[in-house]
Amino acid sequence: MTKTDLRPVKLPDDKKEAANHALAQVRTYLAEHQEASQVRVSVQGENSEPLILPREAVELLASLLAHLGAGRAVSVVPSDAELTTQQAADMLNVSRPFLIGLLEAGEIEYRTVGTHRRITASSLLEYKRQDDHRRRLVADELTQLGQEMGMN
Secondary structure, X not given: OOOOOOOOEOOOHHHHHHHHHHHHHHHHHHHHOOOOOEEEEOOOOOOOOOEEEEHHHHHHHHHHHHHHHOXXXXXXXXXXXXXXXXXXXXXXXXXXXXHHHHHHOOOOOOEEEOOEEEEEHHHHHHHHHHHHHHHHHHHHXXXXXXXXXXXX
């Protein structure tokens, strides 16, 4: 299995405008060609042939450009990538010991390789999705209680 590189990419300020301009062009193209399953992209250069890209790849590119243009750092991680406990903790923005507690409590699926734990990115993202949902429910409940008590 290949090593997973989680180093985020962040554009310098002087390149954000170019990302936003490209994003506008990509979104316009996708909106005008909703039936297209592939997108033909021209590359400048000598003897360059057009690239034929799957629509899904271009949609992902649009998402990347949106984040980069907004100044956010971006990492691309395959869903089946196996992460170390430190990588997983970094992705959740928690400490490694806290993450290990989640693993041992059965909150996140993992496997062991020798003495090391490995977490698939899809398992980690599923936990994050469920945790975010639980937090939203609690926040909604607190808001409702506050309104019932007249604490706007």
